[in-house]
């Protein structure tokens with residue numbers, strides 16, 4: 635009897651500790667308006683730059699919930715914008731071979747003076763490099779251009795060509811520790827199912843077009859079922875279809891004394907989706923980070939839901 639008592643006590647203590655942890659997590663998530671679907675994965679280190687919470691990916695790696703996109707930035711402007719973004723507090727940087735700016739992103743990173751381990755760098759394997767051998771070469775080229783010796787996240791940019799060969803190469807690079815997490819981009823649920831039929835390592839992320847006008851509700855549910863996180867590219871739809879002056883977003887923005895850009899990013903965050911807005915203007919770079927001191931009410935989240943056109947705003951890329 636006596637020998638059992640302490641054991642039970644320890645179990646009870648452990649149980650209580652866990653309960654307290656869950657309660658604390660619940661309070662935190664409540665305070666941040668975490669969404670139903672991805673809520674359990676969002677964590678607050680409380681120490682992140684600019685107060686950006688992390689998400690714990692399905693392999694345990696932590697990724698910032700808000701990052702900096704670099705599509706369309708090149709040369710000096712890219713280098714400077716990356717440096718400014720890091721200085722403002724971004725830690726997640728998103729580039730790709732096809733953007734032609736990995737060297738400039740790498741220089742911006744170097745110049746920032748922030749230790750490598752504090753950054754989260756994503757790049758993507760382009761279609762031309764699809765296949766086992768070519769993917770490995772493509773990856774080495776990306777590392778070289780970025781002047782890095784590992785990537786935090788490497789994505790198959792588009793589901794084209796020999797995806798199976800590319801994934802095998804990425805799995806090996808992941809297992810060798812050259813990439814901390816591997817994922818995909820622009821995969822629809824059917825293409826994802828195909829990849830999952832042979833993958834030994836599950837993707838951590840699917841980066842897809844997501845914004846108020848294309849909310850991707852079906853993909854959102856499918857990804858959640860697989861415990862694969864969703865990341866929004868073009869979180870502002872690049873301003874297409876008048877997103878920055880949208881009447882509903884403008885009204886909501888006024889209510890919180892924020893901009894339509896900030897309301898858009900806050901909406902992504904409350905859905906639990908990682909967003910990677912891009913800007914070449916310092917004022918916008920800073921503005922886009924300032925989304926962690928307010929919470930959109932349910933009614934406002936619902937009003938934004940109504941804006942969904944369920945249609946890509948980038949038909950030229952489909």
Ligand SMILES: NC(=O)c1ccc[n+]([C@@H]2O[C@H](COP(=O)([O-])OP(=O)(O)OC[C@H]3O[C@@H](n4cnc5c(N)ncnc54)[C@H](OP(=O)(O)O)[C@@H]3O)[C@@H](O)[C@H]2O)c1
Pocket residue numbers: 702703704705706728729791819820841842866867868869870871872873878893895896910911912913914915918919921922
């Ligand atoms: N995986 C893929 O296939 C894929 C495809 C597209 C993009 N991406 C990634 O996703 C990132 C984001 O997407 P994106 O760059 O296409 O578009 P985006 O982030 O939706 O929009 C960028 C545009 O918004 C403007 N902007 C930024 N902040 C603003 C603010 N606070 N107020 C007003 N305007 C603002 C920028 O102009 P200023 O420079 O003037 O601020 C720029 O013209 C890319 O950079 C890239 O890293 C991935």
